[in-house]
Amino acid sequence: MIFAVESSCDESALALFDPARGLCGEWVHSQIDLHREYGGVVPDLASREHLERFGPMLAKVAKEADLDAVEKIAVTVGPGLAGCLAMGMAAAKALGLLWEVPLVGVNHLRAHAFSPFIGVHQDAPAEFEERFAALCPHLGLLVSGGNTVLFELNADRGIRILAQTVDDAAGEALDKGAKLLGMPYPGGPLVEKQAAKGDPGVYDFPSGIAEKADLRFSFSGLKTSLRYRLEKMTPEEISAALPDLCAGYQQAVITQLANKTRHALESGPYRSLGLSGGVANNQALRARLGELASDAGVPLLAAEPRHTGDNAGMIAFAAYADPGGCLSVDTFDPALPLAR
Numbered sequence: 001m002i003f004a005v006e007s008s009c010d011e012s013a014l015a016l017f018d019p020a021r022g023l024c025g026e027w028v029h030s031q032i033d034l035h036r037e038y039g040g041v042v043p044d045l046a047s048r049e050h051l052e053r054f055g056p057m058l059a060k061v062a063k064e065a066d067l068d069a070v071e072k073i074a075v076t077v078g079p080g081l082a083g084c085l086a087m088g089m090a091a092a093k094a095l096g097l098l099w100e101v102p103l104v105g106v107n108h109l110r111a112h113a114f115s116p117f118i119g120v121h122q123d124a125p126a127e128f129e130e131r132f133a134a135l136c137p138h139l140g141l142l143v144s145g146g147n148t149v150l151f152e153l154n155a156d157r158g159i160r161i162l163a164q165t166v167d168d169a170a171g172e173a174l175d176k177g178a179k180l181l182g183m184p185y186p187g188g189p190l191v192e193k194q195a196a197k198g199d200p201g202v203y204d205f206p207s208g209i210a211e212k213a214d215l216r217f218s219f220s221g222l223k224t225s226l227r228y229r230l231e232k233m234t235p236e237e238i239s240a241a242l243p244d245l246c247a248g249y250q251q252a253v254i255t256q257l258a259n260k261t262r263h264a265l266e267s268g269p270y271r272s273l274g275l276s277g278g279v280a281n282n283q284a285l286r287a288r289l290g291e292l293a294s295d296a297g298v299p300l301l302a303a304e305p306r307h308t309g310d311n312a313g314m315i316a317f318a319a320y321a322d323p324g325g326c327l328s329v330d331t332f333d334p335a336l337p338l339a340r
Contacts, residue, residue: 001069003095004316005054007088008080008108010035010046011309012053016065017316022122025065026306026313029053032186039185040175047083054091070101074319077105077327078336079146085334093329104319105327108310109338111318112142113153115308116274116301118317132321135272135301141261141289142338144277145171145188148217148257149338150264153274157322159339162264163215170253171279173219177226177249181242192282195250198243203229205252207259215260222252250284258288265296275302278309 001024006013010031016024031049035041061067075092078085096103120135121128136155139162142148148170150163168176171188178187205225208218226249230238238245265273273293279285280303293300307314319326 002072002074002316002319003067003070004106004312004319005073005075005088005092005095006108006310006312006315007050007054007084007091008076008078009084009310010041010049011311012050012057013310013312013315014057014061015312015316016061016067016070017313017320019320020125022125023118023313023316025061026311027057027061028311029057036185039179041081043081043083046081047087050084050087054087058091058095067099070099072101072319073099073103074106074315074326075103075329076108076111076315077329077331078333079108080334082334085332089329089332096329103329105329105331106315106318107325107327107336107338108315109142109147109149109336110159110322110325111314112144112276112303113140113151113159113274113338114318114321115276115303115314116140117321118307118314119304120301121317121321128321135299137268137270138272138274138301139261139265139268139270140274140276141257142277143170143257143275143279143285145169145175145279147277147338148219150215150217150260151338152268152270157324161339163217163260165217165219167218167220168223170217170219170257171277173223173253174250174279176223180223180226180230181238181245188279188282191246191250192284194243194246195284198245198247200244200247200251202241202244203248205248207252208256215264217256217260219253219256222249250282254282254285254288257285258292261289262292265292265298270296270298272298273300275300276308277303281305281308
C-alpha cells in the first residue's frame with residue numbers, strides 16, 4: 001500500500017493506493033474560498049492552511065482506512081510553491097519516521113502525465129503493465145494554470161517534451177482573461193460557463209503561433225487582444241456581450257491546443273492520446289480532443305475530473321506506475337521540470 005501527500009499549491013491532499021485494487025481512498029481540502037478575495041493564491045496563507053489542515057485530515061484518514069498496511073509514502077517534491085511543498089514534505093517525513101516505512105519523492109508534473117492511466121489500472125489491475133505497453137507510445141497534453149506541455153510517453157516510462165508554452169500557460173490565459181472580464185478567481189470555469197451560452201463566431205481572437213510545424217504554444221497575444229477589445233467597449237456592452245466574448249476567447253485557446261496536438265498526433269506512431277491537468281476538466285476541450293483521437297483511430301485517455309487538479313491520488317499512482325521516475329524525498333525543487 002502506498003500513502004501519498006500532496007501540497008504543491010492550495011490543496012491539502014492525501015490518498016491511499018493498493019497496487020492490487022487501485023485507489024482505496026482520497027481526501028482533499030481546497031483553499032479556493034480562502035484565496036478568492038485576493039484574486040489568486042497567496043503563498044503565505046496557503047502554507048499556513050496546510051499546516052493547520054494536515055493534522056485533522058490525518059486523524060480522519062486514520063478512522064476511515066487501515067494505515068497499518070502502508071509500506072511506502074510518496075510526497076510531492078516539486079514543482080510548486082516552496083512553502084507549501086515544505087509543509088507536505090515535513091508531514092510525509094514525520095509519518096515515515098512514525099510508521100518506519102520508506103519515502104519517495106514524486107514530480108507533480110510527471111504525476112499529471114500518468115494520471116490518465118489511473119482508470120486503465122482501475123479497470124484491470126493485474127493487466128496494467130500489458131495494457132500500458134499496448135497504449136504506448138502515448139501522446140499527452142498537460143494543460144494547467146502554470147503549464148502547457150505536449151509530450152511523448154514511452155513504454156519504458158521515458159518522457160520526451162515535444163512542445164511547451166513560450167509565455168503564459170493556457171490555464172493562466174483563461175484566468176487572466178476572466179479577470180479582464182470582471183470575473184472572480186478562479187476564472188477559468190466561469191469563462192467556460194459563460195462560453196456555453198455564447199457564439200464563438202461573434203468575436204475573432206488570435207489562436208497563437210500559426211505555423212503548423214512550430215509546436216510552441218503562446219497565449220500572451222490572446223490576452224492582449226482581449227484587453228484591447230474591451231478598452232473599446234463600455235461596461236454595458238461588455239456585460240451584454242459576455243457570453244460571446246467568453247465563447248470566442250475560449251475557442252481561441254482550445255483551437256491552438258487542438259491544432260498543435262493534431263499536428264503532433266499525425267507526425268508519430270502514437271497508440272493513445274492523453275489529456276491531463278486542471279484545464280483538462282474543460283468539457284469543450286475534452287470534446288475537441290475526443291474528436292482528434294477518433295479521427296486518428298486511437299483512444300482518448302482523459303484524467304478523471306477529480307484527478308485533473310492538485311490531488312494525492314495521482315501522486316500515489318505515479319509512485320506505483322513510474323518507480324524509475326521517483327526522486328529522493330530531499331530533492332525539493334519548486335521549479336522541477338516534467339523531463340530532465
